[in-house]
Amino acid sequence: DAGVIQSPRHEVTEMGQEVTLRCKPISGHNSLFWYRQTMMRGLELLIYFNNNVPIDDSGMPEDRFSAKMPNASFSTLKIQPSEPRDSAVYFCASSSLQETQYFGPGTRLLVL
Amino acid sequence: GEDVEQSLFLSVREGDSSVINCTYTDSSSTYLYWYKQEPGAGLQLLTYIFSNMDMKQDQRLTVLLNKKDKHLSLRIADTQTGDSAIYFCAESIDDYKLSFGAGTTVTVRA
Numbered sequence: 480d481a482g483v484i485q486s487p488r489h490e491v492t493e494m495g496q497e498v499t500l501r502c503k504p505i506s507g508h509n510s511l512f513w514y515r516q517t518m519m520r521g522l523e524l525l526i527y528f529n530n531n532v533p534i535d536d537s538g539m540p541e542d543r544f545s546a547k548m549p550n551a552s553f554s555t556l557k558i559q560p561s562e563p564r565d566s567a568v569y570f571c572a573s574s575s576l577q578e579t580q581y582f583g584p585g586t587r588l589l590v591l
Numbered sequence: 592g593e594d595v596e597q598s599l600f601l602s603v604r605e606g607d608s609s610v611i612n613c614t615y616t617d618s619s620s621t622y623l624y625w626y627k628q629e630p631g632a633g634l635q636l637l638t639y640i641f642s643n644m645d646m647k648q649d650q651r652l653t654v655l656l657n658k659k660d661k662h663l664s665l666r667i668a669d670t671q672t673g674d675s676a677i678y679f680c681a682e683s684i685d686d687y688k689l690s691f692g693a694g695t696t697v698t699v700r701a
Contacts (some may be wrong), residue, residue: 483633510687512687518618521691521692521693521694522634522679522688524688527687527688529687533687534687535687559644570633570634572634574687578635579624579636579639580620581636582626582633582635582636583633583635584632584633585632585633
């Protein structure tokens with residue numbers, strides 16, 4: 480298996496623009512997680528999907544952030560409008576229920 | 592509580608053993624994990640231990656769990672330059688969440 484796939488790997492955008500991050504989980508995994516990593520706050524769980532349904536979105540910072548999982552093999556995290564404080568590394572991870580989470584390589588986002 | 596604490600930095604000489612320590616708070620955690628993050632990369636699962644185990648060994652890695660003290664450690668034998676990375680301790684909480692420590696930056700010097 481190719482592991483968790485994320486795209487793009489790097490994104491540079493200007494404040495106010497819409498940013499869409501994409502994730503393809505490991506085939507057969509039914510849980511998907513979006514994390515954000517910053518120096519100040521470390522790793523934060525943003526949202527958790529199980530069987531394509533959002534179960535816990537308590538970590539989503541504000542209404543500018545939204546996430547979808549239209550099917551078992553694809554998820555998006557959207558920021559609209561983006562702000563400089565959104566600059567971070569965003570990770571997607573997947574797992575079989577209650578088992579180990581496997582992380583993607585991350586998307587490095589810089590909002591100018 | 593969901594706090595996982597680790598020391599931030601560790602410097603070790605090549606060939607020596609590294610020991611990274613971690614304390615956690617949720618006594619009901621089922622699994623405890625060690626992840627490795629190399630510069631510019633994602634988190635790579637190194638190893639994990641089930642909460643009813645005291646020790647797990649996997650090649651150069653040894654995980655020790657003291658459930659009474661809620662203390663977890665990772666020992667890397669014969670540390671190599673390729674072991675330079677950030678190491679994250681994580682505990683499982685609820686049925687799906689992982690609570691991560693801040694990470695320990697390990698620097699291997701020649």
